[in-house]
Amino acid sequence: MDAIEVIRAKRDRGELTTEQIDWVIGAYTRGDVADEQMSALAMAILLNGMNRREIADWTQAMIRSGERMDWSALDRPTADKHSTGGVGDKITLPLAPLVAACGAYVPQLSGRGLGHTGGTLDKMEAIPGWRASLSNDEMLGVLRAAGAVVCAAGSGLAPADKKLYALRDVTGTVESIPLIASSIMSKKIAEGTGSLVLDVKVGSGAFMKNVADARELAETMVALGTDAGVRTVALLTAMDRPLGRAVGNALEVEESVEVLAGGGPADVVELTVRLAREMLAAAGVSSGKDPEQALKDGSAMDAWRRMIAAQGGDPDALLPRAAETMTVEAPASGVLTRLDAYAVGLAAWRLGAGRARKEDPVSAGAGVVLHAKPGDLVRAGQPLLTLHTDETWRFDRAVEALRDGYAVGEASEEQLPLVIDRITAS
Incomplete structure (x- = not known):
């Protein structure tokens, strides 16, 4: 086989064979297929798509490019959650220890933020001493000690995806649903979890802007997980x-701890409990504690403290604070009709909470705190948002990002329901 043959097949709207897919992924991982050739193939896939069998073969080939983790030594079932990313999406932080407190192990491999969407590892690293990089043996030790682990994926997990992800980012092929789905699912299946719940975000602050595209992505990923023997369900x-009232690394940790203490914003609590129940059901855990009870009786908080300590962190340490703050006031009295997720995420990024390139540093204390949510009554001049940063020059750019991101009027604009739909295997 050669790369040109494979490129031409997909360019001409053909169906790639299992052998072609296995060969091109293996050859690209070894360096025998050049970046420009894989770029051409990725563009052909974006333009012409793949069927379910092709996507499944592509995903399995990426899994086989590296190691596959094994949790069979554990005495309870494993469950994992993946979110496609958003603004204020700190759900992994309270969710992992909550599910652990209710009877399942949670091996959660997470990533870093890029652009306006936050990353779980960046948030967790706001906790003094906490370590993101663990060996497989260390992960197993944390799971046994705390029931949950949140850490970075090792370099041996789906290395083909790591190469292809970087290539897609610079060749305009990120938007391909087959490539998005196989990228996510190759890592999640290789992670070795027995069950998986997908949180597919929809709206301005998400990668998928409309329900139809989000549904297609969710259905594709659920099919991939099911075909690979992983019990998979998705929520749109x-x-x-x-999501919530805090956007930014340490700010979101603080809000997550509030949820674990039995408080926190209603939307964060609702989604955390809903996802926890989905994870427990997918894992087949029916005799354990209900997630709502685990938040009330302190057992979820106990699991959080064990998890943080087991990864070198101090659960009692003070979280970083930004050196400077600025208040954005409500421009009029009335109802907060709109507070756009993308605008708030962009403002937090400009304040230093996010990065433009993977190697950029982030500020632990930077971000935005919301004092009102859409539908709330506000008075002219009352605090609407508080901006946090270490560098005052960033305020002007953050305010510019927010300029058209909120509105006050007589009645709220229509919003999406928090949970739009549930997708299961067909």
Whole structure:
């Protein structure tokens, strides 16, 4: 085989064979297929698509490019959650220890933020001493000690995806649903979890802007997980407004701890409990504690503290604070009709909470705190948002990002329901 043959097949709207897919992924991982050739193939896939068998073969080939983790030594079932990313989406932080407290192990491999969407590892690294990089043996040790682990994926997990992801980012092929789905699912299946719940975000602050595209992505990923023997379900959830009231690394950790303490914003609590129940059901855990009870009785908080300590962090340490703050006031009295997730995420990024390139540093204390959510009554001049940063020059650019991101009027604009739909295997 050669790369040109494979490129031509997909360019001409053909169906790639299992052998062609296995060969091109293996050859690209070894360096025998050049970046420009894989770029051409990725563009052909974006333009012409793949069927379910092709996507499954592509995903399995990426899994086989590296190691596959094994949790069979554990005495309870494993469950994992993946979110496609959004603004204020700190759900992994309270969710992992909550599910652990209710009877399942949670091996959660997470990533870093890029652009306006936050990354779980960046948030967790706001906790003094906490370590993101763990060996497989260390992960197993944390799971046994705390029931949950949140850490970075090792370099041996789906290395073909790591190469292809970087290539898609610079060749305009990120938007391909087959490539998005296989990228996510190759890592999640290789992670070795027995069950998986997908949180597919929809709205301005999400990668998928409309319900139809989000549904297609969710259905594709559920099919991939099911075909690979992983019990998989997906929820479509709203990202037209920020989730919770905190956007930024340490700010979101603080809000997550509030949820674990039995408080926190209603939308964060609702989605955390809903996803926890889905994870427990997918894992086949029916005799454990209900997630709502685990938040009330302190057992979820106990699991959080064990998890943080097991990864070198101090659960009692003070979280970083930004050096400077600025208040954005409500421009009029009335109802906050709109608070756009993308605008708030962009403002937090400009304040230093996010990065433009993977190697950029982030500010632990930077971000945005919301004092009102869409539908709330506000008075002219009352605090609407508080901006946090370490560098005052960033305020002007953050305010510019927010300029058309909120509105006050007589009645709220229509919003997406928090949970839009539930997708299961067909």
